[in-house]
Amino acid sequence: MTLHPQLERARVLYEMTRPEEAHELVGRRLAEDPDDHRAWSLLGQCLLTLGRPSEAYAAALEALRLEPRFLDAHFVRGYALRLLGRLTEAEAAQREAVRIDPHAWGPRRQLAELLLDLAPDRPDEALEHAHVAVxxxxxxxxxxxxxxxVATFHERPDLAEEALTRIIRIDPTxxxxxxxxxEREAARPxxxxxxxxxxxxxxxxxxxHSEALRDDLAKAVYRMLRGTRWLALLxxxxxxxxxxxxxxxxxxxxLPVDLGTRLWALGLMAAVWGFGAWRRYLRMRTGAKLTVRALVRAPGTCSFWPRVVLGQAAWATLCALLLxxxxxxxxxxxxxxxxxxxxxNLLSITHDRDKVR
Known part of the structure; x- marks a missing residue:
């Protein structure tokens, strides 16, 4: 069946990751023809992308009321139910979509992921759905x-590596x-x-948008901040x-030690901090610099340990300067x-690893 031109434009906008514009265009189409089940289903997809699963679920139900065997609507309903935490109902919706079209990869991949929570003891079924999807x-x-x-969850590194290789081939970013x-590169000895x-x-x-990378960056920066205490102790x-x-x-x-000797020691201390911390900081990427500032300045408990280690380093350096x-x-x-x-510094230097939250 050919899509209405207005709905076709909305589909293109949605695929271009412009869900707000697609949502507006679908709304116009439904104002003209509220019985267009395809429009209701696309509306549900837009609402899912916009983070409104309850409304997406309602749109999918309306599409199914108009066309009970419409595959996309079953998929949207299942996806919305999953986001709403109703996993058993989400599984039933995706199984219905698979029954309508066994080769539809969207419902298949959703089923594979749902089974990780609902049936973690059935790896073969989850892997089968994932294989059909690819x-x-x-x-x-x-x-x-x-x-x-799925392969990572069920400890199949061979399949996980194959999937990663294919992803990199399709989209390296x-x-x-x-x-x-x-993470592999950073974990190298x-x-x-x-x-x-x-x-x-x-x-x-x-x-x-990777939260995992943000957490890893925060931990790496925190390790750097911990290293400043060794400079201070030196x-x-x-x-x-x-x-x-x-x-x-x-x-x-x-005593007192002559001024020239003390100034020489002061110059060595400046060199330690200049090459060990300041020069390294200046050569860091902008994102890492911003993370350093965010860890120290952030309100609440997330900045407690970064401030502790910097405070300890500053205190030890101050004592050295006074000496x-x-x-x-x-x-x-x-x-x-x-x-x-x-x-x-010695009391806490071995007890505050990985305190970044």
């Missing part, structure tokens, strides 16, 4: 993404492909936190050696400063 829609990345999800390949942060920031430029150690806070064998240095800037004539206070800078 055979019916081999050039659609969503079918391969479903196969990847696909969110799943970008996410998985970036020897990959620094800075390198991982740059990888995730670059991947987000290609897949800006400065603290240099300051303690320079001012001879804890004399070793032999004659202790005469080299003040011309101490006695070792008692410098020793107290040293332990005040060292102990808080």
């Amino acid at each position: 055979r019916s829609g081999p050039e659609d990345t969503s079918t391969w993404a479903t196969l990847h999800r 696909h969110e799943l492909a970008v996410t998985v390949t970036t 020897g990959t620094s936190a800075a390198r991982a942060a740059d990888l995730y920031a670059g991947a987000l430029a290609a897949a800006p 400065c603290l150690l240099m300051a303690a050696v320079t001012t001879d806070v804890f004399p070793t064998d032999g004659e202790p240095k005469e 080299v800037l003040v011309p101490w004539t006695d070792r008692a206070l410098p020793q107290v400063l040293f332990w005040l800078g060292l102990v808080p």
Whole structure:
């Protein structure tokens, strides 16, 4: 059956990811002919994309009232029910769609994903639906993404890898492909936190809506922030050696330490921070820089641990600065400063990993 020209334009707009315009055009078509079941079904698809599953469900029901065997309407009804958390009804709707057309890949992939929640002990059935979906829609990345999800869930790495390869071949910028390949690269042995942060920031430029990549970037940046404490402790150690806070064998240095030696130590500390933190920060991708700022400035508990580690690094560095800037004539206070800078960092340095939420 040929679509009405107005409905055809709405379909094109929907496929161009312009659901608001498609929704408006479908509304006009329904104002002219409220008995157009295809228009009601397309309206439901637009509403699903716009995040309005309850209204999409109602539109699908209206389409089915007008044409009980309309495949697309069963699919939209099942998808809306899934988003509404009514999984058993969603499964029944998609099974009805499959009964109408066994080769329709949309209902097949929905069934495969639904079975992950409803029947996790039946991997063969879920994989069968996923395989039918990719055979019916081999050039659609969503079918391969479903196969990847099902294969990963049921621990079939061979199938998951095949699905990922096909996704990359069809669309190298696909969110799943970008996410998985970036995570693999970042997980390689020897990959620094800075390198991982740059990888995730670059991947987000290609897949800006990936929550997994955002979480991974936040964790990588947090690892970098944790590393600043080691820089601070190195400065603290240099300051303690320079001012001879804890004399070793032999004659202790005469206090106060001469100004030239203290200024030299100050220059070394500046170099540690300049090359170890500031230079690295400047060379980071913009997305990683923004994440650093967001982690530190964000309200609530999500910024607590980033602020803790930066605060500890700043405190240890301040203690180091006091050790080299003040011309101490006695070792008692410098020793107290040293332990005040060292102990808080050592107490938490092994207990605050992966605190980014």
